[in-house]
Amino acid sequence: MxxxxxxxxxxxxxxxxxxxxxxxxxxxxxxxxxxxxxxxxxxxxxxxxxxxxxxxxxxxxxxxxxxxxxxIAERRRAETAAEQSRSMGFEEYSKRWLQMIKTEPNRSGKIRAVGTVRSYQGKVSGYLVPEFGDTPMRDIDVNRIRVMTDRLDKIPAPLNPKSKFNGITRPVLIVLMMILRQAARDGIIPAAPSVSIPRQESVRHDADHDESEDIRDCCTDR
Known part of the structure; x- marks a missing residue:
């Protein structure tokens, strides 16, 4: 009692x-x-x-x-969720990003074509996830990106192994910067690293309309 x-x-x-x-x-x-x-x-x-x-x-x-x-409890839960988001790894966030771009419109207000999303997914799974894995988003800085681009630059061009430009580094870097810029907008990182996108060279992948819109968005400071 x-x-x-x-x-x-x-x-x-x-x-x-x-x-x-x-x-x-x-x-x-x-x-x-x-x-x-x-x-x-x-x-x-x-x-x-x-x-x-x-x-x-x-x-x-x-x-x-x-x-x-x-x-008080709700604020604590929000703070905990925010901290968990800030420590999110690249692979987890990139999966979230790939789901988002299936339904979110591009800069022109249009939904991306299935082929465009599939192209981005291939770059994420084929190059970016093997490079960064569970690296916290906030730890992906200019130096880490430079290491990645140096590694990608050494991959021979599929159609012309002797070519100086392999047509891989630029499109992969563009997708990475799209992800990082969205992470900044989501509050996962303070800001996307300031990285220059190399210009298109002779060995190239011709971007479709959706990709062209995303490239302009990626390469334009806001």
Missing amino acids: STVKREAWGRLRKLPSGRWQARYPAPDGEMYPARTEDDKALTFVTKTDARKWLASMHSKISLGLWEPPEV
Whole structure:
């Protein structure tokens, strides 16, 4: 059987477990039990501990710093979600990005063609994921991108192995920068690294209309 003790302010109750529960009158007129910042039940080993907690809550209310427990919990959940997003790895985010571009319109307001999305997916799975894997998005900087482009530049051109330009580096870099710019817009990273896209050379992949729109978007600072 629990025992209720009236205090000068608030109430204490000894639970059957032997721990103490504290309740207090809030500015909104409701009585609230003690809760943790993530909105879980909070009880105390001793009556003294429960009284100390009540005293701290009374001071918080007196200073106008009180907030409803559900508001505090929601803010904590949002902060936790934001932190998890900021530490998201490249492979996970790139999957999210590929899903997004299937339905999100390009710069002209048009939905991308299936072939365009498939082309981007091939660059992500064939070059970018093997390069970055689970690397946190926030760790992909200019130096890491330079290492990638140096590696890609060494791949022989499929049609002319002796050619100086293989037609791979530029389109892969464009897709990477599209991903990074979207990550910046999503708040995953502060800003996309400042990287120059090399101009098209003789060995090339002719971009379709959708890709041309995305290239202009990728290469234009906002």
